[in-house]
Amino acid sequence: MIISITNQKGGVGKSTTAINLSAGLAIEGYKVLLIDLDPQANVTKVFINAEDEIPLQRSIYNALLNFYPLENIIQETQTKNLCLVPSHIRLSGTDLELSQAMDNRSERLKRALEPIVQQYDYIIIDTPPSLGLLTINALTASEKLIIPVSTGFFALTGLVQLRETIQMVKQTQLNPSLNILGVVCTFLERTNVSKDVEKQLRDYFGHQVFNTTIPKNISLEEAHSNHTHIFAYAPKSQGAQAYKALVKEVLER
Amino acid sequence: MIISITNQKGGVGKSTTAINLSAGLAIEGYKVLLIDLDPQANVTKVFINAEDEIPLQRSIYNALLNFYPLENIIQETQTKNLCLVPSHIRLSGTDLELSQAMDNRSERLKRALEPIVQQYDYIIIDTPPSLGLLTINALTASEKLIIPVSTGFFALTGLVQLRETIQMVKQTQLNPSLNILGVVCTFLERTNVSKDVEKQLRDYFGHQVFNTTIPKNISLEEAHSNHTHIFAYAPKSQGAQAYKALVKEVLER
Ligand SMILES: Nc1ncnc2c1ncn2[C@@H]1O[C@H](COP(=O)(O)OP(=O)(O)OP(=O)(O)O)[C@@H](O)[C@H]1O
Ligand SMILES: Nc1ncnc2c1ncn2[C@@H]1O[C@H](COP(=O)(O)OP(=O)(O)OP(=O)(O)O)[C@@H](O)[C@H]1O
Ligand SMILES: [Mg+2]
Numbered sequence A, B: 001m002i003i004s005i006t007n008q009k010g011g012v013g014k015s016t017t018a019i020n021l022s023a024g025l026a027i028e029g030y031k032v033l034l035i036d037l038d039p040q041a042n043v044t045k046v047f048i049n050a051e052d053e054i055p056l057q058r059s060i061y062n063a064l065l066n067f068y069p070l071e072n073i074i075q076e077t078q079t080k081n082l083c084l085v086p087s088h089i090r091l092s093g094t095d096l097e098l099s100q101a102m103d104n105r106s107e108r109l110k111r112a113l114e115p116i117v118q119q120y121d122y123i124i125i126d127t128p129p130s131l132g133l134l135t136i137n138a139l140t141a142s143e144k145l146i147i148p149v150s151t152g153f154f155a156l157t158g159l160v161q162l163r164e165t166i167q168m169v170k171q172t173q174l175n176p177s178l179n180i181l182g183v184v185c186t187f188l189e190r191t192n193v194s195k196d197v198e199k200q201l202r203d204y205f206g207h208q209v210f211n212t213t214i215p216k217n218i219s220l221e222e223a224h225s226n227h228t229h230i231f232a233y234a235p236k237s238q239g240a241q242a243y244k245a246l247v248k249e250v251l252e253r
């Protein structure tokens, strides 16, 4: 199954969810490929040490812009069953660089995945905070979407735009079978604003909202600066419990 | 003075800083123009009620893509001395739509501002979380930058990319006189991670880091859902005190 983690609102926990969901599925024994499609390369920076900087040719940039086989870019991580396709900052020029392309630019990622998709149980794609060509490529290549939403006025109002984009991808035949696997509340705190948002989300998305919510938990932040996922850094933390529960819910759907 | 609020990392407080800095300067009696250059239109959604949805022709989209005079797009807000140029979701297609343009795409905003720049003391530009053409337009049009940085591993690692982009804008003669007015720590909490980040920022940027830091304060979030800035919503809150101090520091620099 190919799942994109997407929301054009910045800082809602997309990368954190991509990292910990992928690791959680790998620990359960599933073969997982994690693709970093964000030029910020946050996911890449967790799994690959700064000094082993990834050259452009060994990043997703080369597969998307030069049709370089994805097979040659996939890297192993220290987590068993989890492989990574790293990103590169040059990816931020994709919309401009692909603008002259004569082929269907939105399907570049879908085409790149076709030769290797059978080798994995789950392919998880982290997307940038925008609705540009990179995110459209992720939506076109995916079967399902997971939408992290944090508790804030801007996060809620952005969902309308996201829904419209998903509809556009479905209706323009780019990917008619694309569906939302679930919406996950992140950064949940015990404030009234948080409670309000959770209630509004359940009203807006109904059963598509996961039962699992992700609390604000400093261990999730610390795991990143320790270059690993939450299950290796703080397996007993609230963050680890929450993402373990999310993994379980994803497997059930 | 034209100031862009920029950082490609998502969710670090760009829009919140653009809103409250603009309002704070307007309250001090300066004539301020606030430009929403983010397709998410978060700044626009605070100042303009949802039912008065801004048509595409009356948004920055029309000025950037069709050279429509900015003068005809500027709207008054309920805050004296503060005017707004609203955004529109269609802006998310700018990189693709401007790709065929024969002129220098990076200077569209700069050209649009020339006829009206004399009418304002401060022009504040909120930018999207990316390093695409919209942000390059903001960097090209601005004299100064304010960089909000939140306390997280990803936020810190992203600064290297941001610095490289600023250097590129300066060296390619797009805007040789662009300078950082200051870096502001946002979402500061009394945790060790927060303290570490603040120290690392002061080591990396030295005196460019504002003395003022912005604490995590729920009133800043609530002000947005109440369609106003912090000085009107909760003038005695920690958030209001912090942004008032930031306004003072910006005026002194
Ligand atoms: N539940 C949580 N509790 C505490 N910190 C969190 C949590 N989830 C994410 N974080 C931290 O918050 C910051 C934002 O999260 P993250 O980078 O995953 O969001 P994002 O949506 O991927 O951002 P962007 O839009 O920039 O890609 C990061 O520094 C991350 O470590
Ligand atoms: N100091 C603060 N304390 C509490 N909440 C805050 C603070 N600053 C911003 N917020 C809230 O955090 C969220 C993220 O802030 P904001 O949207 O301003 O960041 P941004 O950098 O503009 O995000 P994006 O990258 O999506 O444009 C918003 O919901 C905002 O209301
Ligand atoms: Mg991310």
Ligand SMILES: [Mg+2]
Binding pocket: B014, B015, B016, B038, B042, B126, B127, B128
């Ligand atoms: Mg913003």
